[in-house]
Amino acid sequence: MTNELIDFVLVSIALLGIGIYGLSVKRNAIRMLFSIEIIINAANLNLVAFGRFLPHSGGQTLALFSIAIAAAEVAVGLSLIIVAYRMYQNIDIADFRNLKG
């Protein structure tokens, strides 16, 4: 049984949809962070799948870059969430209402 390119792309698009759904429905900061990670991983899946069907390895290289960068981003994001938790004892972003207008 062989895997066609279209299978990978369909899975990737489904993951993109899940990520966007999570971002628009959930209000918990960590859940939103996870949704963003799902979108990034959908893109990585795309890159690796396309790279497999092309004669050079540019896609895999970019996927490695993107994984490393996503890790750095999550480190910053989680530290911001921890600071918020210490201040509010809560990470529901709907409760952060100092700034509005």
Next chain:
Amino acid sequence: MLELSSTPLVIIAILGTVGVLLPIISIARKEKGSNSFYAVIAFSALIVSIGYVAYQFISDNILPSALFSKDVLVDDAFGGFFAIAMLIVAIFTTVGSFNYMRKKNYPAVYYSLILLSTIGMVLVAYSTDLVMLFVAWELMSIPTYVLVGFIKKNPSSNEAALKYFLFGALSSAIIVYGISLSYGLTGSTNIGEVIHGYATLDASLLPLALLSVGMFIAGFGFKMGLVPFHQWLPDTYEGSPPTITTLLAAGTKKAGFAATIRVIVLGMVVLNLDWTLALGIIAVMTMTIGNIAAIMQKNLARMLAYSSIAHAGYILIGLAISPYSTLGLQGSLYQIMNHSVMKGAAFIAVTGIVTTLAVTNIDKLKGLGRRMPITSLGLVISLFALAGVPPLAGFWSKIVLFGGALDAGSTIWWAPWLAIAGVLNSALSLAYYGWLTRKMYFEGETEKRVSEPKSVIAIMIFSMIFLVGFGIYPDPIIKFVEFAAPTLSLDIMP
């Protein structure tokens, strides 16, 4: 191949070394709070970098705007133009922090993050490969997430940072997805080859190509604050330290425009010219919503945030009409350079006000013209320049932009409407700038003069000279813009 003495590599070397060394020095010295020491090091690194860019321009080592290259970076005039604008903003931020960061914790880390973010902004403008563009984009964004939340004990700063982080991370996720689609369609990440691939794409794959360009617009649009993607912007600009707001409003926003010109505008020319109408509609919506929301604000930082949304709309006019008139991109670049100085000066004035008086509410700024005369004068001049009042520098860039829109009217019917919307919006913005000026100079009792931070005074004087000087004698900067603006044609394919 890029030579080792080319501008982007030298800037990476200087700013990167200093940016990495600053925290190490602070650990070795085992002391906190010597803010001015680190500020001076960061400032001199930035001055050396901007000096190197200027030297490269003067000694004619820089290519005229070549938008494509086989390398990942290209040392051309377009990148050099943005490098100068962004280094000016970084210098504003560093100098403005001189007084603001006094008696605050971890100054070494703060300046180091500013330098690293500056490298990212400069590299975005120089990159000609989507991988490089993405890495530079993240190098620009991640330090700013930390900087916005730098005042840990302050709930607003943290809230601003969280909102900014969630939208920023979403924007980079969308950009990677767009890159992955364009890579799959064309088999390359080099921008020139991607666009060449789009031009010869099979018609059945065109919807996917449009989707990828749409994702680039959304991803870059988050950073630029275009209207459907602008919700995070006022909160972040209000809550973050005002010096960092300078970096965001005048710096990272411009990097978004640099990336847009490198990727979208060229892709737009190839794919389908109807995209320009979409950009035109976004431009009008951005201007109008930004200005209308700005009128109702009670907080100075928030008002300037909405005004910077409106200015993203003016700059976008130039991008929308770029295929029809050479004045379009020139006007955009001119407005970008002016907006860096104008908005930078305005937010540094806010920094000065926050440092000495600790207020940003407009009602409490009555009589500011007598309490802090130089800061207020600088603020008023940059506000009027933002509105486009002659003979300040902002007037000429708007003339070029709106003139370009009228010029494009001979080939495309809706272009003059962009100019009309722009002029109406400028008049609208003058209303709230004038209202603020009246509060500052003609209301309130006679307060005593307070001492103003020296670093803020220095920036105010520099920006007043820039805005008035280039307003009266705009020739040098217009020549520079003409040299740096890329010509859009399909003959320059790699």
